[in-house]
Amino acid sequence: MTCAELVELVTAYLDGALAPETEQRFVEHLALCDGCEIYVEQIRRTAAEVGRVEPENLPEETRDRLLDAFRSFPRG
Amino acid sequence: MLLYRRLVGVVLPTDDVLVAGLRTGDEETFACLLNGWSGSMLRLARSFVSTSASAEEVVQDTWLAVFEGIDRFESRSSLRTWVYRILVNIARKRATREQRTVPWTSLAPDSEPTVDPQRFRGADDQYPGGWRTFPDRWPTTESEVLAHEVRSTVAAAIEGLPIRQQVVLTLRDIDGHAAEDVCALLEISMANQRVLLHRARAAVRGRLDHYFTGADA
Numbered sequence: 001m002t003c004a005e006l007v008e009l010v011t012a013y014l015d016g017a018l019a020p021e022t023e024q025r026f027v028e029h030l031a032l033c034d035g036c037e038i039y040v041e042q043i044r045r046t047a048a049e050v051g052r053v054e055p056e057n058l059p060e061e062t063r064d065r066l067l068d069a070f071r072s073f074p075r076g
Numbered sequence: 077m078l079l080y081r082r083l084v085g086v087v088l089p090t091d092d093v094l095v096a097g098l099r100t101g102d103e104e105t106f107a108c109l110l111n112g113w114s115g116s117m118l119r120l121a122r123s124f125v126s127t128s129a130s131a132e133e134v135v136q137d138t139w140l141a142v143f144e145g146i147d148r149f150e151s152r153s154s155l156r157t158w159v160y161r162i163l164v165n166i167a168r169k170r171a172t173r174e175q176r177t178v179p180w181t182s183l184a185p186d187s188e189p190t191v192d193p194q195r196f197r198g199a200d201d202q203y204p205g206g207w208r209t210f211p212d213r214w215p216t217t218e219s220e221v222l223a224h225e226v227r228s229t230v231a232a233a234i235e236g237l238p239i240r241q242q243v244v245l246t247l248r249d250i251d252g253h254a255a256e257d258v259c260a261l262l263e264i265s266m267a268n269q270r271v272l273l274h275r276a277r278a279a280v281r282g283r284l285d286h287y288f289t290g291a292d293a
Binding site for chain 2: 002003004005007008010011012015017033034035036038039042043045046047049050051052053054055056057058059062063065066067069070071073075
């Protein structure tokens with residue numbers, strides 16, 4: 001497995017979705033290659049940073065309308 | 077309304093508590109959900125319908141449908157999956173009304189590399205496909221200022237992605253859904269789901285790399 005091939009398999013690897021023999025070659029390559037180790041770590045970090053992004057929200061007006069609707073929703 | 081501001085990383089109560097809150101009309105519960113999920117719901121809606129205004133209406137109609145239906149929720153899936161499924165149904169119907177082709181149905185993953193081929197050695201090299209130079213390591217971002225800049229960089233990178241990539245990235249890496257759930261929700265194959273996530277992460281990584289090291293993506 002080359003570095004160019006490995007970088008395209010990172011997502012499958014992180015999902016545990018590689019075929020066993022491919023995964024083994026992936027892991028063996030990773031153990032020997034600093035460049036790929038850095039790359040995989042950066043993809044992990046990227047996924048983590050994405051998880052920290054402040055999400056967009058509904059406009060205040062829509063939120064208030066929904067909160068009103070929730071408040072006044074008839075409940076049995 | 078500071079009370080309702082969503083704090084990133086705040087863990088929501090368990091489904092039992094949330095469902096009970098929705099059923100009894102507990103406002104704080106609903107505000108929590110509204111703040112925690114609206115961003116993802118908007119993005120998801122926008123992948124089906126034509127405008128942001130339309131997406132907002134889909135989110136609004138979804139919540140109204142949730143108020144109506146919460147008594148019938150049976151916990152066979154997580155509450156969030158159930159809510160998102162309602163959203164997708166409403167969004168699909170609306171897309172049909174808007175005569176918009178749902179982009180998820182026409183998915184042909186391309187096989188373009190996600191890392192510039194120039195970064196790797198050519199076929200004649202002693203190590204074909206090996207890094208010419210290793211990627212530069214990124215610094216840690218312990219300072220709050222830097223962390224804030226990173227978040228802005230990532231947010232801008234996400235905004236710049238094609239909508240389908242945005243949605244899959246949001247569902248997987250922001251909401252933490254499992255791959256299987258994303259496939260079921262969007263009615264796409266595992267392979268398609270993975271390609272979209274892969275391209276999205278690689279693109280955001282490229283932007284971060286540029287931010288941290290000044291390298292071109």
